[in-house]
């Protein structure tokens with residue numbers, strides 16, 4: 001029998017933190033996409049980033065900017081700054097030394113903008129890479145672990161914020177963050193890339209998402225799950241034809257905003273943004 005309740009648009013995703021790419025480059029290799037010998041076209045990166053911000057705004061999103069910092073080329077990937085829950089901000093603990101210097105700037109930005117900055121307690125070697133590995137769906141926070149965030153961080157996060165956290169193990173290093181494998185679309189739907197999860201993780205998502213848009217591996221490799229949803233608008237780094245047809249059939253307006261220069265560092269549109277309006281555990285209040 002059909003569910004009498006139709007899909008409800010996401011209540012979050014209307015305001016984003018971004019960081020201009022003035023110091024962006026592929027200066028080290030910490031994921032399988034990064035190769036120091038592949039040159040980043042800095043002018044093109046700049047244009048693509050500004051076009052992305054224009055597209056986000058045209059889709060109805062507000063943006064806030066943080067200052068880029070010399071020597072921190074991946075600061076542009078604000079999704080990894082931490083996790084926002086209303087006025088609370090849990091600052092990330094990066095896996096790789098190369099990104100650890102970012103946390104101080106992220107914490108400072110949030111403190112200066114009126115957030116309470118929280119840290120995951122527990123052993124100092126536990127890693128957590130923010131919204132890149134944690135996306136709300138309904139009342140739950142779906143969280144990825146293994147490559148960048150640790151399983152243990154999830155229970156600490158659940159305790160710290162008093163929210164239900166569902167853990168999914170990431171098994172393919174090309175999809176090293178959850179946001180390369182999962183994109184909430186509305187109250188019932190999400191783009192999903194089960195190739196990147198272990199068997200148990202696939203079951204968790206099957207139970208969580210009533211109407212998944214299941215990607216083929218080649219579609220997932222286009223980074224199309226790394227998209228930003230603003231109501232019925234979706235801003236995507238790429239959109240394979242079948243995926244576009246399904247999204248449009250569901251009533252979404254698709255905007256492709258190429259960010260090829262940033263994909264050389266392993267990130268797409270979602271990675272370049274951090275939603276500032278997530279309120280965890282109560283995203284679809286009944």
Ligand code: ARG
Pocket residue numbers: 030031034074077079080099131132133177179180265266267268270271
């Ligand atoms: N070069 C960055 C890293 O490897 C890319 C981060 C992409 N961010 C994301 N949320 N998937 O850490």
